[in-house]
Amino acid sequence: MTTRAGVCLLMSDIEPLKPSNTGWLIADVVADTFAFGWARTEVDPQLLALLRDPQWQPYVVFPGQYALAERVVHAVPPPNPVHDDVCEHADRRPLFILLDGTWSEARKMFGKSPYLDALPVLSLEPQQTSQYKLRRSCRDDHFCTSEVAALCMTLSGDQRAAETLEAYLAVFTHHYLQAKNQLPVAWDSPAHQRLDAITLRCIEFDKNE
Numbered sequence: 001m002t003t004r005a006g007v008c009l010l011m012s013d014i015e016p017l018k019p020s021n022t023g024w025l026i027a028d029v030v031a032d033t034f035a036f037g038w039a040r041t042e043v044d045p046q047l048l049a050l051l052r053d054p055q056w057q058p059y060v061v062f063p064g065q066y067a068l069a070e071r072v073v074h075a076v077p078p079p080n081p082v083h084d085d086v087c088e089h090a091d092r093r094p095l096f097i098l099l100d101g102t103w104s105e106a107r108k109m110f111g112k113s114p115y116l117d118a119l120p121v122l123s124l125e126p127q128q129t130s131q132y133k134l135r136r137s138c139r140d141d142h143f144c145t146s147e148v149a150a151l152c153m154t155l156s157g158d159q160r161a162a163e164t165l166e167a168y169l170a171v172f173t174h175h176y177l178q179a180k181n182q183l184p185v186a187w188d189s190p191a192h193q194r195l196d197a198i199t200l201r202c203i204e205f206d207k208n209e
Helices: 023-029 045-052 103-111 145-155 159-180 190-208
Strands: 006-011 033-037 056-061 093-100
Touching: 006 023, 006 045, 006 145, 023 033, 023 093, 023 145, 023 159, 033 045, 045 056, 093 103, 093 145, 145 159, 159 190
Parallel strands: 006 033, 006 093, 056 093
Antiparallel strands: none
């Protein structure tokens, strides 16, 4: 779907090959999704061009305690601000940079990507705990990539995309766990019913636009 915000995935070397990766769910939902492999010693020129594109205001999505305080923000400017001076870059579309990998890989990517150092760091403050069940984590405040994207979409005002991502993750999780346990997919599961309902609502919304 078309959204105000875009998503830029920086993916650690083998992350795209993992069957439990949820970055591709974002690409299925958000039209303006970009993906680049990450390497410590080199950077894709197309990534640098994207970060310089004047239509975007990039934000590195990462916990604020790992960044200098002056870089940290907790929100993005709302669409169509009443006054032009509400916030610098208020007329630019948010571009959420997600570091797609394990927690240790993401921390390395954050600390060893100098081209990100001048960008604001969006520190999320979610009220809920992660619903991700496909990899183990010792902390409830660690979210999978598509969950982070859904939180970002809420901040940018793209609520339909946020709800779709949440529902899509639940369907993906159901399929993954059923296959892992050699069980058939329950096509009438609550997860499928919720995604179907959201999809129909989005279709009706688009018709009435």
